[in-house]
Amino acid sequence: MSLVGQTAPEFSLPASTGQTITLSSYRGHQHVVLIFYPLDFSPVCSMQLPEYSGRQDDFADAGAAVLGINRDSVHAHKAWAAEYGIEVPLLADMTLAVARQYGVAIDERGISGRAVFLIDKSGVVRFQHVEAKTGDYTVRPEVVLAKLREL
Template sequence: MSLLGQPAPDFTLPSTLGQPVTLSSYRGQKHVVLVFYPLDFSPVCSMQLPEYSGRQDDFADAGAVVLGVNRDSVYAHKAWAAEYGIEVPLLADMNLEVARQYGVALDERGISGRAVFLIDRGGVVRFEHVEAQTGEYTVRPEVVLAKIRELA
């Protein structure tokens, strides 16, 4: 199921910011890059999220915010973020409800797949990439930054 060109499913999730994050609160203000990933502390995720976090200024310059989403708790997120220096907000989708809305829940494994969705200021999905395997990480931050620049 592709969400390309569709309004992004709205959600509110607990976050490492200390208060819940609602996707639609960014509407009209910022592009949103949703990064779904399987597990905190896993090898590929521990490369991917710090890489996105390290490019936070580039995303901000492009008028975008990056949000990490997976099924781990806010407590696990905070510990992982502290250990790996991850500064982007991490959202706790503990029952995979949001992952299901975006078609990336791997219910049989109890995790979400690895996927990136770019949602424009109007709340429409403009780019999506779901990795074939959770161990793959092919859409690097520069790819998403290029897609954001194309929206301008």
């Protein structure tokens, strides 16, 4: 299911940063890089999210906010972020409702797949990549930064 060219599904979720984050609050002034990942503290996720977080300034320079999202709780997110130095907000989609809206929920395993969505300032999905397997991590920050520069 491709969402490219469509308005990104709206959501409002609690974040590791202590606030509730609503997608539409970015509309008009910032692009959003939405990263779905399976589980906090898992090996591949523990490479992916710190790598994106470490490039936060590059994303900000390109006019984008980076948000991580999965089914873990805000408490798990906070602990994981502290341990791995992750500074981007991590959103708690504990029922997988948002993952389902984006077509990346793996209900039989109770997790979301690994996926990256680039949502432009007008709220439209401009790039989407869903990994074939949850253990794959092929869309690195530089790929998304290049897509951002095309907007």
